[in-house]
Amino acid sequence: MSGDERSGERDWPLWEVFVRARRGLSHVHAGSLHAPDAAMALRNARDVYTRRSEGVSIWVVPAGAITASSPDEKDAFFDPAADKVYRHPTFYEVPDGAPHL
């Protein structure tokens, strides 16, 4: 098929799909899909990502609506947490035998 034949046709928007596997768990990113609107995105997500009962709840989010941290600035971005080891319980010395600590 030549490029001309399909000019004017644009693909459906891209959606990111998040699935809650069962009650008590968070929604987790499962993948993406194309759909013309939110309702169809939900239906397509059901057919593409939960054919074997992998979920009890689905979120679909327009891919363009997601703001992500940039991997380029990863080190600088997460630096503030890197030198605060005192936020971890293992930082503290506790004598052997101290109960309930």
Added chain:
Amino acid sequence: MTTSGELAPPAERPTGEERFEALLAADERIEPRDEMPGAYRATLVRQIAQHAHSEIIGMQPEANWITRAPSLRRKAILMAKVQDEAGHGLYLYGAAETLGVRRDELLDHLHAGTQKYSSIFNYPTLTWADIGVIGWLVDGAAITNQVPLCRCSYGPYARAMVRICKEESFHQRQGFEILLTLSRGTERQREMAQDAVDRWWYPSLAMFGPPDGRSTHGEESAAWGIKRFSNDELRQRFVDMTAPQAEILGVRLPDPALAWNPGRDHYDFTEPDYDELFRVIKGGGPCNAQRMERRVRAHRDGAWVRTAALAHAAKHRGRIGPDAESPTTDGLRAAAGSPEEGVRA
């Protein structure tokens, strides 16, 4: 995380390329927004697209038997399997899109013949037994290829493969069961099963690609952690797994040289005809023209549906909400609200 009280010294910020190499060296995954060499990206796009196209084209030889499945049970199973193939194609197009290509571009390449699909789907499904053999041999070979891809260095591809491999094992077992039923049936059913095995054995071996000496992308892909085993290693693994299964099925693999070699701890076997493989890849297989014609026609015939769905979405945009009048109001309402309304309100 460091657990000592020492503060870590500030590190030099590595370049994108250094970070890429360091991630590979640590057997970590590369994720979509990481910097990566152009050739790594191009190799992944080519491989994932080829893989996605194979899933989509692979629906055709199987769909050929949906209307003639021998029982309602077999028909329901086959429809579920063909639907899985569509799903696999969609997971993979999704993974390819994280590399910055658009799905419609990839479909254009498929339709123009500038990206390929697996040569195996250019062979015809002549009898019901072929559906059994596709599950047992073709999906079996695919699983052998795909299990190592679950540890591929590119995160989205590896995650798609995990999902696909889980589903493929149903495909392989249902194929094995079809053949087992035929091989325990009448003389004609046994002959049908054997005939299908005879026709599909060598094309299945060819699915692993050319031998290592003639493979064009092997070394680079291995260095990048895209390919964990060579074509010949995977082919050998497949033969070793399949030969004992053939004995249980009571079918004969059409290779007089096939024999266990205790010295190598592997089966010896005859290589497939790689000239035929290249011929079929280049378009000379029995069904290349039919598969492409049908794919392009289906895409063209569906164009109005895609356009109409967009027009419908545009018309309803702006009046989505609890009061929207629409046959799909439930879905729209759920989609329009905040996902965790109860928590965040």
